[in-house]
Amino acid sequence: MGNSQNGKEDMDYDKMIKNFSYIQDINHFQLGNIKIYDAIENKNHKIFQYKRLCQSDQQLQQLRNHFIERKKLINEHLIRVFYVMGKESVMCSDTSHVVILGEYFGNSLQQEHEYNLNQKMIFNESRLWLIIYQIIQCCAYLEEQGKYHGDLKIDHVYLDLDGSIKLIEHNLIPGSLNPYQKALYNNEFHAFSPEMLNLLQQSEDKEKQYSKLDILTLNKSDVFSFGMMILELASQFETKQYYDWEAKTMNYQQIISSIQFLTNRGYSTIFQNLLLQMCLQDIGERPGFQEMRIGLQSLENDILSHTAFYRSHIK
Structure with missing residues (x-):
C-alpha cells in the first residue's frame, strides 16, 4: 500500500475525540465491536467508535465511501454518523483502516x-x-x-x-x-x-x-x-x-x-x-x-x- 495524506483527518479526529472520555468496549447487537465514549461536558451524551481494518486501498475506499454516504442520511429518529476517517498505510507494514464516530444510545x-x-x-x-x-x-x-x-x-x-x-x-x-x-x-x-x-x-x-x-x-x-x-x-x-x-x-x-x-x-x-x-x-x-x-x-x-x-x- 502506498503513501497517503492523512494529516487533516487525523487532526480533525483528535480535535473531536478530545471532548470525550473512553468508557468501555462492547459487542453491540447491530454494530459489532465498538468503543463507547462519554462527552466530558455532558455525561448523558455518548458516542460510539467503530473501526474496520482493511486489506487493500480499494477496500478502504469502498468502506469510506459507504460511510460518507451514510453520513448524509439525516432523520430525527435515525442514528447519526457524524465523522468518517479513512486512514491508508504510510508504510507497507502498516494497516489501513476506516473509523467512524456516531451517536450512541444504550x-x-x-x-x-x-x-x-x-x-x-x-x-x-x-x-x-x-x-x-x-x-x-x-x-x-x-x-x-x-x-x-x-x-x-x-x-x-x-x-x-x-x-x-x-x-x-x-x-x-x-x-x-x-x-x-x-x-x-x-x-x-x-x-x-x-x-x-x-x-x-x-x-x-x-x-x-x-x-x-x-x-x-x-x-x-x-x-x-x-x-x-x-x-x-x-x-x-x-x-x-x-x-x-x-x-x-x-x-x-x-x-x-x-x-x-x-x-x-x-x-x-x-x-x-x-x-x-x-x-x-x-x-x-x-x-x-x-x-x-x-x-x-x-x-x-x-x-x-x-x-x-x-x-x-x-x-
Whole structure:
C-alpha cells in the first residue's frame, strides 16, 4: 500500500475525540465491536467508535465511501454518523483502516417492555402511538432514499433520554447479516412476514431470490414485522408463539385473533385497525411506510401532544 495524506483527518479526529472520555468496549447487537465514549461536558451524551481494518486501498475506499454516504442520511429518529476517517498505510507494514464516530444510545425498547412486564403494566396507548409515529417517520424517510430498515426488533429500537426512538438500519455496517441470512444460517427469526417465510420454504437459491426483492417489497415486509412488534408490546406475548420454525409457517389466524383481542385490554379500535392493516397477509394490500405517514398526518398533533384522541374510538 502506498503513501497517503492523512494529516487533516487525523487532526480533525483528535480535535473531536478530545471532548470525550473512553468508557468501555462492547459487542453491540447491530454494530459489532465498538468503543463507547462519554462527552466530558455532558455525561448523558455518548458516542460510539467503530473501526474496520482493511486489506487493500480499494477496500478502504469502498468502506469510506459507504460511510460518507451514510453520513448524509439525516432523520430525527435515525442514528447519526457524524465523522468518517479513512486512514491508508504510510508504510507497507502498516494497516489501513476506516473509523467512524456516531451517536450512541444504550437504552432500548426492550428494557421499557421488560419494565412493564415486571411491573404488570400495559403500555399506555398514547405511548404506543408515539412509538408508531416516530418509527414510521424514520422508515418512510429510508423508503424515500431507496433503502429499508430490515431489522425491526424490540431490542433494536433504541431510546434517547426523552424516550424518543432512534434506529439503526440493518446495513449501516457493511457485511453484516441481514435478517433473512440470520434466519437461514442461525435459525433466528423475528416476526417474519409471509413473503419472507415463503422464501425460506424454497428448496434452493434462497439468497439469490432474496437479492432480487425490490425496495417496495422489503419495506412492506418491514411493515409486517413492525406490526408484529407493536402487537408484542401491546399484548405482552412474544411473537414466536405464532410461528412453527421447523415448518417455516405461521398461524395467521392466531395473529388476527390476538389483534382483535386488544380492545379487551383497553386499546382502541383505531389502534386495532392500524395493526390489522400492517399485518395484512397480502403484501399488495399492506400499506407502505410513506402511505402510513400520510395516513397519520391528521392525527399528528394529538400524537405529539399525547392527547388521548383515540378514546372516542374505544368500544
